[in-house]
Amino acid sequence: xxxxxxxxxxxLSIRLKKFKDQNPIILAIPxxxxxxxxxxxxxxxxxxxxxxxxxxxxxxxxxxxxGAISLxxxxxxxxxxxxxxxxxxEYIEKEMCNQTEEIKKRLNKYKGNEKFPNVKxxxxxxxxxxxxxxxxxxxxxxxxxxxDAKKIILAIPVASQSIISLLEKIVDEVICIFVPYEFxxxxxxxxxxxxxxxxxxxxxxxxxxxL
Numbered sequence: 001x002x003x004x005x006x007x008x009x010x011x012l013s014i015r016l017k018k019f020k021d022q023n024p025i026i027l028a029i030p031x032x033x034x035x036x037x038x039x040x041x042x043x044x045x046x047x048x049x050x051x052x053x054x055x056x057x058x059x060x061x062x063x064x065x066x067g068a069i070s071l072x073x074x075x076x077x078x079x080x081x082x083x084x085x086x087x088x089x090e091y092i093e094k095e096m097c098n099q100t101e102e103i104k105k106r107l108n109k110y111k112g113n114e115k116f117p118n119v120k121x122x123x124x125x126x127x128x129x130x131x132x133x134x135x136x137x138x139x140x141x142x143x144x145x146x147x148d149a150k151k152i153i154l155a156i157p158v159a160s161q162s163i164i165s166l167l168e169k170i171v172d173e174v175i176c177i178f179v180p181y182e183f184x185x186x187x188x189x190x191x192x193x194x195x196x197x198x199x200x201x202x203x204x205x206x207x208x209x210x211l
Contacts, residue, residue, distance in 0.1 A: 001178075004192040005035040005129050008157035008177070013040040015175050016125060016155060020044050024123040024153070027051040029140070030110060031196035032129035034204050036157065040127065041208055048208060049117035051126065052106055053140040054099035059091055068136040069096050070143035071103050072116050076135065110201055119149040126152065126171075129193075130186030131159040134166055141170055158189045 002008040026048040028037035034050065041048045056067035058081070066087060067077040075096060082092070104114040117124075124144055131137055137154070144152055152171040159167075159176050160183030168174050178189060187193035 002157055002190045004190060005032055005196070006039070008129060008190070009036040009039040009127075011177055012036060012127070012155055012157060012175070013043050015177065016040050017044070019046075019123060019125065019153070022123045022151075023047075024125050025049060025117065025119060027117055027119075027124055027126050027140075027144070029053070029126065029128040029137075030106070031198070031201050033127050034201055035196055036129045037127040038204050038208070040125075040155075042211060045211070046125075047122075050107060050111055051117060051140050051144070052103045053136040053143075054103055055136050056092065056095045056099060058085060059087060060085075065133060065135045067092065067096075068139035069099050069103075070139045071100070071107070071114065072143050072146065073100065074139055074143035074146060076139045076142065078135070109198070110205060116143075116147060119144055119147045121148065121150050123151040123153065124149045125155055127155050129157060130189065131156050131163055131167075132186050134159070134163040137167070138170065141167075158186060159183070 024046055026037050026041050026046050028034040028050055030050055053068050053070045055065045058064040058066050066081045069075040107114045153173045154171050155175040158178045161179050164174050164176055
């Protein structure tokens with residue numbers, strides 16, 4: 001159990017010390033992931049940037065992921081759901097456009113540009129505050145691979161064993177502090193898991209830019 005994202009980030013930073021000599025770049029997933037990544041970036045002076053994958057929601061329930069997309073258009077679709085719910089190709093294409101625009105909008109808001117992080121030939125450490133289904137993170141991982149990262153590390157405070165097993169097949173290493181026997185929602189492993197606000201993200205980015 002973690003007190004909050006800051007506490008989780010401090011614990012995660014201990015595990016990430018071993019990458020100090022590899023000159024990695026941290027890619028934080030806002031909003032919560034930037035809070036979790038802060039301590040590692042500050043402590044070791046790692047390069048950092050943001051990556052924002054977005055869920056493609058079902059027409060009748062946006063919380064149900066039928067896919068996910070990253071900034072560069074790399075996407076992943078849950079064909080089983082799409083077939084079962086008889087979701088049209090037109091709807092999916094429209095949602096992919098909408099979510100790509102939302103990614104660009106958020107990146108411009110948070111860091112002032114929508115450039116894809118420079119990961120070529122680098123060790124990349126993706127940090128988030130936890131992983132539930134693993135769907136959106138896979139879209140991010142696939143896009144990073146396309147940009148020729150040397151090595152991809154996924155670092156999270158909590159995730160299920162089944163998700164870790166899945167993700168271990170597509171990245172070089174998964175670092176996860178807590179793997180519960182029975183996984184519920186990510187927030188159930190935090191005493192405080194209130195939604196991170198844009199203001200908090202701006203404050204952290206300001207601090208990081210002035211280190």
